[in-house]
Amino acid sequence: MKKSTTLIFLFTFLLLGISVFSQDKNKFNNVDGVLAKIIPNNKLDFWVLAHNSYGKNKEVKISGTKKDYVPQFSGFSLRPGEDSFYYIVYSVGGKINYLTDINELKGFIGKVDNVEEAALSAVLDGYLIDEQFVDVAANYYTDATNYYLDLGKITSKECPYQKTHFTLTVNKATGVVSNIKDNGTYIEVYTKNCKNNPRLLKIEKKEEPKDEPKKQPIKKRR
Incomplete structure (x- = not known):
């Protein structure tokens, strides 16, 4: 019985190890490398x-x-x-x-043949292979069924300028995106022209120093 339990534990541990290993993320180092992997239709x-x-x-x-x-x-x-x-x-x-x-x-x-083409298909739908933020918005991992792409997206060009990162699940066989997970904003930039810049608002709200009360002139006795 003890031997059987030990074998079950080792098998479970092995499966967990394989699962973790399969989710090691690979990076899209640059756009050139992604485009170079195209297999024409x-x-x-x-x-x-x-x-x-x-x-x-x-x-x-x-x-x-x-x-x-x-x-x-x-x-x-x-x-x-x-x-x-x-x-x-x-x-x-x-x-x-x-x-x-x-x-x-x-x-x-044409048909999505590899992970690079899956990423390019997403780019055509408005996503971004962000070479400046590879760890959050230009990487992927795969399993037997899907590609899992971490890509960016410009979600605001107004004040502030924002980029949000998403995880897209893309089916290897069909190229169809089955799930999109919003991972939140990873860059937010305010310019000097942004009226809603928190720093400017903070300066405006800062209390001005109060003027000291003026001293009344001393009346001299006649």
């Missing part, structure tokens, strides 16, 4: 992922035998506030095409 002759940052063009990924193409001067942005954009060049049946509109990215990806 259609069979292509070649495709190139290019990143233009502050006027400088860089080829992030080349798949297949690249042919000459025309560098683009516009594209889709995945880094809000940064002067940069991405575009994709691809060839089907010898004809070169350019993907510069983010709305076209969904069709290019």
Whole structure:
């Protein structure tokens, strides 16, 4: 009986250990790395992922035998506030095409094949792979059935500017988001122009020093 109980305990402990280990979070180190993991929905002759940052063009990924193409001067942005954009060049049946509109990215990806494509699908729905806050808004873990994505979202552009982080549960087989957990605000920024800035309100409410009562002049006896 004692031996049986010990075996049950060890088995339970092992299962718990596997469960904890399976939830170790991996990081999306940068947007370039996520985009480079795209598996195009259609069979292509070649495709190139290019990143233009502050006027400088860089080829992030080349798949297949690249042919000459025309560098683009516009594209889709995945880094809000940064002067940069991405575009994709691809060839089907010898004809070169350019993907510069983010709305076209969904069709290019097609079925969700990996966790990076799951994250990009979420980005197309308004979420953010936040490279500045990787621990809270750019990481994931998986199990046999789902991807669990920790991503950010700009929830207010007014005063204050806010970002909130969420955990999205995405089914591996269908790519469907089955659950969204709100983890709260992780950044809140007030500018000098924010009338509701708590610091400014505190200064306004601070009591001004009271003036000392004026001394009455002493009347001299005649």
